[in-house]
Amino acid sequence: MVRLLLILALVAVVFWVYSIVDCAMQPSTRHRGVSKGAWVLIVVLLPVVGGILWFTAGRIGKRAIAARRAPDDDPEFLRTIGSISDQDERIRRLEEELAQLDAEAEPDSIPDVPGETPSGRATPQQPDDEDDSR
Structure with missing residues (x-):
């Protein structure tokens, strides 16, 4: 009887450690319900029950993630x-x-001669510096 209890205790401890590691190593996008830190606390504070809750209710499987689609x-x-x-x-x-x-934005007509406006009037020319006779 004692051997059976020791084996069950060893299996419970292995399951508990595996639950903690699995919960801690999962990305934050693969948690359901509460945050990642809360799940780790649940698994640590409730050794066997927390692990069972984690695997049944808290963990999102790979199939659920693969089912997500692009927006289009x-x-x-x-x-x-x-x-x-x-x-x-x-x-x-x-x-x-x-x-x-x-x-x-289009002008009425495009001037053909440089220095003329579309109305045909000449534009005033700026005096050249060479023409200044001072």
Whole structure:
């Protein structure tokens, strides 16, 4: 009987140490419920029960992490963004605004002769330094 109790105690201690190490080594993204520090305290303060709780309720398996999707593959995310017709309407409005800005920025005519304005008047010339006869 004593041998059985010693073997059970040894198995409990090994399970307890393994639970502590597993909980401490997991990244913070693989904990469910409370924070990583709280899980370590639970496992340390409740030796066998804390380890059982950790493996059943606190640890997120690799399958759950692999099931996560990129935003463009996630149907929930895709439902939150606007419909294609909304995007098409916005693009159409932006193109109209751009065309209006281009029309406002274009001059009436482009001068052919340097030094003339589009109205045909000559622009005042700056005197050259060589022409100063002082």
